Amino acid sequence: MTYISDKNRYQKMHYRNCGDSGLKLPVLSIGLWHNFGGNGMASESKKILFESFDAGITHFDLANNYGPPYGSAESNFGKVMKSDLGKYRDELIISSKAGYDMWDGPYGEWGSKKHVIASCDQSLKRMKLDYVDIFYSHRFDPNTPLEETADALESIYKAGKALYIGVSSYSSNKTNKMISILKSKGIKLLIHQPSYSLINRWIEKDLTKTLIKKGVGCIAFSPLAQGFLSNKYLKGIPKVSRVNENSSFSKNLITKKNTKIINELSKIAKRRNQSLSQMAIAWVLNNRAITSALIGARTVKQLKENLATLDNLKFSKKEIKEINKAAKEGDINIWAPSSAH
C-alpha cells in the first residue's frame, strides 16, 4: 500500500529561516549517509523516511556517494520518491553534493567543473528528480580555483537543476570567498553544512560569526558525533553500532578521555530529564547560527528518541556553564582537512 503522510505532520516541528533567506528548514533534518544504501532500501530505513516526514521533517540530505555502494542511497531514495514520497515533492527539501570520490579517474571527485556538473546530473537521474532544492560543493578543493567550482555551481543553479547553493566543510575564509564570487554572479550562498557537536566545536572559532554576518544558514551534521553522543556508548562499544562496522567511525576515536566526557555530559542530560542524544541535539540548536541539526538514524526508535528533543530545547545559564566545562574537544573531526585551507 502506498504511503499517506500524517495529516498532523506540521503540528510539532519547529522551522527556522535559513540565514536571511525565505527558506524555512525544520530544526531536525535527516541524512541518508549511512543505513539507506545497498540493493534496495531496508524496510526500517524506509520507515525512518516516512516517520520523519510524518513528524514534520521536510528536509532529506543526500550526496552522490552515499551508500555503500556509492550512489545507492540516491537510487533507493529515488525509488521511494517514485512509489511514495513523490506526491509531496513541493513539501520536501532534498539536497545532494559533489566533491568526494565518486567514480574512477581524474574527474570522479573534487571541485572541477567537469566533476561537479556531471555528478549533479547523475544524482538527479538516480533520484528521478528534475531538480534538487540545495546543491553543495561537498568539500574545498585546494587544486581547483574556487572560481571554477563557483562556475559549476552557477551553471547548475542557472539551469534550474538546483534552487539553492551550499558549501560543506569550507573554512570561514574560503566561505567568505565563495560568498563573494557567487554574489558577483547574482547568486546568494544559502547554507553551509559543517560538522558540529558537543565534542567538535571548530565552527565556533570564526565560521559561525561569518555565517551570521553574511546571513548564510548553517545545518550542523553529525550532531551526535556519529552516535557517540548517545546513551549507547556510555559503558563501552555496543555490538550493533557504526563503530563496529569498520566504516567512517573509527574505534580509535573512542578514547578513555572521550568516554569520560560523554559520561560527564550524560549526567547533565539526566538532570534535564533528557537522554544524551536529546541534549546533544538541543545544544547544537542553542547556537544562534544553526538553522537545523542534521541527524542520522539506524532505527525508528532512535529517530523517535531524537524527535522528543523538541520537548526541551532550552538551557539555563547554569547548564551551559556545566556543559562548557565538560564538553572538551574530542578530536573526532574527520572532515577537518577540508576546512584547514
Ligand SMILES: NC(=O)c1ccc[n+]([C@@H]2O[C@H](COP(=O)([O-])OP(=O)(O)OC[C@H]3O[C@@H](n4cnc5c(N)ncnc54)[C@H](OP(=O)(O)O)[C@@H]3O)[C@@H](O)[C@H]2O)c1
Ligand atoms: N557534508 C558532509 O561532509 C557530511 C558528513 C557526514 C554526514 N553528513 C550528513 O549528516 C547526516 C547525519 O550524519 P550522522 O549519521 O553522522 O549523524 P549523527 O546523528 O551524529 O549520527 C547518527 C548515528 O547515531 C546513532 N544514533 C542516532 N540516534 C541515536 C539514539 N537516539 N541513540 C543511540 N544511537 C543513536 C546511529 O548510529 P548506530 O549505527 O551506531 O546505531 C545513527 O546512525 C548524514 O546522513 C549526512 O546527510 C554530511
